[in-house]
Amino acid sequence: QVQLVESGGGLVQAGGSLRLSCTASGRTFSTYVMGWFRQAPGKERQFVAAISRGSGTIHYTDSVEGRFTISRDNAKNTVYLQMNNLKPGDTAVYYCAARRDPMVVTTLRYDYWGQGTQVTVSS
Helix, strand or coil, X not given: CCCEEEECCEEEECCCCEEEEEEECCCCXXXXXXXXXXXXXXXXXXXXXXXXXXXXXXXXXXXXXXXXXXXXXXXXXXXXXXXXXXXXXXXXXXXXXXXXXXCCCCXXXXXXXXXXXXXXXXX
16 A cells, blocks of 8 residues: 655746655555646546656656656655646646556556645636
């Protein structure tokens, strides 16, 4: 069982930046593919970014490519999402997720989920 705790959300003006963190419990963090997802009010949860166990494979959804950067520090059991040039359309609850299977996927097929952190971007 893995517990994930997100932090770093908040209110920011358009064009600003935030860095989200997600820290996992346990000693097996390095064996999980990690992903970030978001869910806006009234919308389905959607993929944002994912990173393989050794950081060699990274995927982004098109709308955040070039603005967001996912990274991980296996020694700290933490995955990050650096978000730059934020837009009002990025407003959502952001979730991190862990996947046991080593294939990096952009679907919701992750095994463990955090509780989420709110990101609000004002215009």
